[in-house]
Amino acid sequence: MNTLELARKRCSIRQYSPAPVEGEKLGYILEVARLAPSACNYQPWRLLVVVSQDGRKKLHDAVYAREWIKPAPLFIVVCGDHARSWKRPADGKDHLDVDAGIIAEHICLAATEQGLGTCIICHFDAPFVAGAFNLPGTVEPVAIIPIGYPADPGLFAATAKIRKSVEEIIFAF
Ligand SMILES: Cc1cc2nc3c(=O)[nH]c(=O)nc-3n(C[C@H](O)[C@H](O)[C@H](O)COP(=O)(O)O)c2cc1C
Helix, strand or coil, rough: CCHHHHHCCCCCCCCCCCCCHHHHHHHHHHHHHHHHCHHHCCEEEEEEEHHHHHHHHHHHHEEEECCHHHCEEEEEHHHHEEECCCCCCCCCCCCCHHHHHHHHHHHHHHHHCCCCCCCCECCCCCHHHHCCCCCCEEEEEEEEEEEEEECCCHHCCCCCCCCCCHHHHHCCC
């Protein structure tokens, strides 16, 4: 699968089989994640890898009214440490979210390549997650990613990609 094929295949999966994710596949995903670029190469991310029933229940409670996440056997919570993220000298902009977004997509693409479904979730109670997992004060949970086999492999192709055209997203000079 080339990059274009992978980008076309990745989509938000919202129906999961409870079948566990093999350790080998999780290892592959984490290796791809680890290689993500970051501002100044500060690598400010921390990944919560959640497979236990107790940990998954905490995440169920943190995500707003989304029953569909419950069967997912694995979650990676992408967190960033504000004490380790790059701040742009010109204006102080904290690049934690940029770095977190990049590693999140590395995770999703690697999982997709392995036949696993993902969905980046940001609509959740971040302070609740920080407290439930005893995160240090400078560490912010940015996105929750359920990972698991789609309930039906056809889900990868079930929804058309609705995207703006290239002409709409570029400023040409
Ligand atoms: C930063 C970000 C936050 C998102 N938050 C949520 C969310 O809270 N709940 C959800 O169901 N989907 C969420 N999504 C998934 C988007 O709705 C989805 O990526 C978008 O509609 C495009 O669809 P596709 O992923 O199937 O290509 C999020 C995606 C991104 C990139």
